Amino acid sequence: MSCKIDYQPTANLLENRVVLVTGAGDGIGRAAALSYARHGATVILLGRTISKLESVYDEIEAAGGPQPAIFPLNFEGATLKDFHDMAETLDREFGRLDGLLHNAGLLGRITPFEQYNPELWEQVMQVNINGPIWMTQALLPLLQQSKDASVIFTSSSVGRKGRAYWGAYSVSKFATEGFAEVLADELENQANIRINTLNPGATRTQMRRSAFPGEDASTLRTPEEIMPTYLWLMGPDSAGVSGQRIDAQPPRV
Ligand code: NDP
Numbered sequence: 001m002s003c004k005i006d007y008q009p010t011a012n013l014l015e016n017r018v019v020l021v022t023g024a025g026d027g028i029g030r031a032a033a034l035s036y037a038r039h040g041a042t043v044i045l046l047g048r049t050i051s052k053l054e055s056v057y058d059e060i061e062a063a064g065g066p067q068p069a070i071f072p073l074n075f076e077g078a079t080l081k082d083f084h085d086m087a088e089t090l091d092r093e094f095g096r097l098d099g100l101l102h103n104a105g106l107l108g109r110i111t112p113f114e115q116y117n118p119e120l121w122e123q124v125m126q127v128n129i130n131g132p133i134w135m136t137q138a139l140l141p142l143l144q145q146s147k148d149a150s151v152i153f154t155s156s157s158v159g160r161k162g163r164a165y166w167g168a169y170s171v172s173k174f175a176t177e178g179f180a181e182v183l184a185d186e187l188e189n190q191a192n193i194r195i196n197t198l199n200p201g202a203t204r205t206q207m208r209r210s211a212f213p214g215e216d217a218s219t220l221r222t223p224e225e226i227m228p229t230y231l232w233l234m235g236p237d238s239a240g241v242s243g244q245r246i247d248a249q250p251p252r253v
Contacts, residue, residue, distance in 0.1 A: 003247040007228040013235040015040035018094045020071075020139075022132070023104030025052025027205035028154075031223030032101055032230050037065035039231060044090065047104065048074035069093065075104060075131035076123055083138035096145035099234050102132045102153045102176075107207050108168045121168040128172035133179060143193050150234050153180045155197040155245065177245060184243030194242035198233055200226055201249040221249055 019036050023029035024045040030052070037043045037060040045053045045068055053070045060068045071086060090097060108124035109116070136151065143149040158166045159173025177197050184195040202208060204220040229248040232238050 003249055004229040004232040005226065005249050007232040007237070009039055009228065009231040009235065009237075011039065013039040013231060013237075014099075017041045017098035017235075018044065018090075018096060019099035019101065019234060020044040020046060020090075020097060021101045021103060022046045022073075022075075022135075024056055025049050027207060028200055028203055028223045028226070028230075029101070029103040030056055031227055032103060033068070034059060034063075035224070035227040035231060036099070036101075036234060037068060038063065039235070040066065041099065041234075042066045042094070043068045044071055045069065046071040046073050048072065048076075075127040078131055078135075080134055080138070083135045086135070087138040087142060090139070090142055094142075097139055097142040098146040098149050100136070100139060100143065100149070100151045101230070101234065102136075102151075104128075104132075105154060105207065106169075107210055110165045110169075110211060111167065112165055113167055116167045124168035125172050125175075128169065129175045129179065132176075136183070144190070147192055148236060148239060149193045150238065151180075151183075151193065151195045152230075152233055153177075153195070153197045155180075155199045157199060157201070157251075159197075159199070160245070181243055188242070191240075194238070194240070196233060196238075196241060196244045196246055198229065198246050198248055201247060202252055203249075225249075 019041040021033045024033040025047040033043045033056050047053050050072050057068050106124050106127040153176045155176050156173040158170040159177050180195050180197045187193050202220050204217050204222045226248040
């Protein structure tokens with residue numbers, strides 16, 4: 001499906017919506033949290049570095065956005081109980097969830113498979129796919145309480161075509177695409193929940209710098225520049241879209 005980089009969201013697009021963003025302290029997740037709040041959402045900021053989440057929180061408050069919430073969680077080591085405790089807290093505080101952006105991600109190492117460290121492989125799978133899967137399961141009852149819930153899983157071009165040396169990261173993104181398709185198909189008859197994957201494309205963040213250290217970052221779009229597609233997919237204008245693979249920006253030429 002073509003990207004919505006030219007989408008023009010209304011100012012109150014996400015008014016009265018409760019949206020959880022994982023990895024909200026940095027990079028694309030930070031931009032998404034700020035952008036969702038700017039368009040009226042009450043944003044739950046989830047991540048592992050509290051100081052970064054606090055800085056996003058302060059920025060939302062300073063801009064006069066709806067009061068956000070901070071939920072510290074490290075996907076490495078997070079247990080099923082942590083996800084269910086989280087669901088209970090959100091149920092008490094909000095009673096429903098209208099949006100879930102699975103954005104947190106770990107690159108691991110770009111290295112020949114022969115040399116890939118099995119512990120690092122497990123870590124990447126835990127943060128990029130296993131944690132998000134069980135978090136989604138715990139949050140489904142809250143998503144079911146919403147009139148129009150959008151669940152977005154973050155993919156990558158290496159989750160659609162394998163690339164040498166990208167190891168666990170690439171495999172985790174294939175799994176992400178697969179899981180989103182399975183769940184979207186399963187929930188086909190629940191019109192109030194849609195599940196899609198979103199590939200941000202090359203974006204100027206710390207992760208991109210680690211993957212391509214020699215690249216001229218000024219040639220890349222910033223996280224803020226790809227937000228139109230993030231807003232479109234989170235908001236009511238994409239109602240009815242489910243089980244799709246969406247790109248946040250046109251492919252680079
Ligand atoms: P960044 O590295 O800038 O940000 C990643 C975020 O994930 C950070 O907030 C980080 O927290 C959080 N995170 C990492 N590990 C954990 C963990 N164990 N528990 C909780 N949170 C964690 O990456 P990007 O913004 O570039 O990436 C965002 C998403 O987009 C990822 O899923 C990535 O795979 C995907 N993507 C990015 C592309 C790009 O070009 N940038 C291209 C294609 C896909 P902290 O700040 O505390 O480390």
